[in-house]
Amino acid sequence: GAVVSQHPSRVICKSGTSVKIECRSLDFQATTMFWYRQFPKQSLMLMATSNEGSKATYEQGVEKDKFLINHASLTLSTLTVTSAHPEDSSFYICSARTGDREQYFGPGTRLTVT
Amino acid sequence: GQNIDQPTEMTATEGAIVQINCTYQTSGFNGLFWYQQHAGEAPTFLSYNVLDGLEEKGRFSSFLSRSKGYSYLLLKELQMKDSASYLCAALDSNYQLIWGAGTKLIIKP
Numbered sequence: 001g002a003v004v005s006q007h008p009s010r011v012i013c014k015s016g017t018s019v020k021i022e023c024r025s026l027d028f029q030a031t032t033m034f035w036y037r038q039f040p041k042q043s044l045m046l047m048a049t050s051n052e053g054s055k056a057t058y059e060q061g062v063e064k065d066k067f068l069i070n071h072a073s074l075t076l077s078t079l080t081v082t083s084a085h086p087e088d089s090s091f092y093i094c095s096a097r098t099g100d101r102e103q104y105f106g107p108g109t110r111l112t113v114t
Numbered sequence: 115g116q117n118i119d120q121p122t123e124m125t126a127t128e129g130a131i132v133q134i135n136c137t138y139q140t141s142g143f144n145g146l147f148w149y150q151q152h153a154g155e156a157p158t159f160l161s162y163n164v165l166d167g168l169e170e171k172g173r174f175s176s177f178l179s180r181s182k183g184y185s186y187l188l189l190k191e192l193q194m195k196d197s198a199s200y201l202c203a204a205l206d207s208n209y210q211l212i213w214g215a216g217t218k219l220i221i222k223p
Contacts, residue, residue, distance in 0.1 A: 034211075043201065043215040044157070093156050102147070103211060105156040 002028050004096050006106035013084055013113055021079045021109045023094030029074035030096035034103060035067075038091045050077055084113045116140045118214035120202050125220045126192055134187045134200050134217045142207020146178050146185045149201040151216065157201055160187070189219075197221045 003026040013019050032051050036044040050056035050071035058064045068080040081088055089112050095103040117139045126132040145164035149157035163169055163178035175188040187200055202214040
C-alpha cells in the first residue's frame, strides 16, 4: 500500500524559533499533498493544499507567512512553522494523493512550543 | 455551504454491533470515506463508497445513499481495540475532502 512518512514524529521547540516538518510519499508520486492540524479532541483542520511545483493554497484563517509550505518534488513537501508560539502546539498531519481519490496519511508530528 | 454531520460520541458494549451515521451536503460528490483514528495517531483508511449500497469488509461495513446524502459505518463483534474516533469525509466536485468532526466510540466490557 501507499506509505507516507513524516519527520520528526515529535519536536519540542522554544517560542520564537522555527520548526520544519517533512512529509514524504515513499512508494508513489504525490500530485497533491495536504497539511492538517489537529487540536486535542477536535477533528482535522485543513491548513493548506500544495501541488508539486506551484504555490500552496491556504485555507481561510491560516497565515501563509507563518506556515511556509514547499512542495519541491512529487515525493516531498515541507511545512515550516516560523516564529512558533505556544498556541501553535498541535498535532500536524500531512497526507498525499495521487490521482483524484484517496488520501494517504503520514503518522503525524506532535509539536510542542515552550 | 458544505457540511458533514456525525454524532460526537457513542458508547457500545464489547461483542455488540454499532452503527455510526453520517449525513453530508457538498458541492458535487465523488465519494464518501470513513477513517479510524486512535488518540495521538493519524487517521487510517477504512472504506470508500461512491455507489449506493453496502460494502462489507470483515467486521466493518459501510453504506451509502447518494439520494439521501447519508452514509453509515457498521462495526460488528466489537473489540476493545475498536475504541477510537471515526471520521466521515466526503469528496466534493473539486476532489477535496470535506471532513466531519468525528465520532468518538467508547467500548465498554
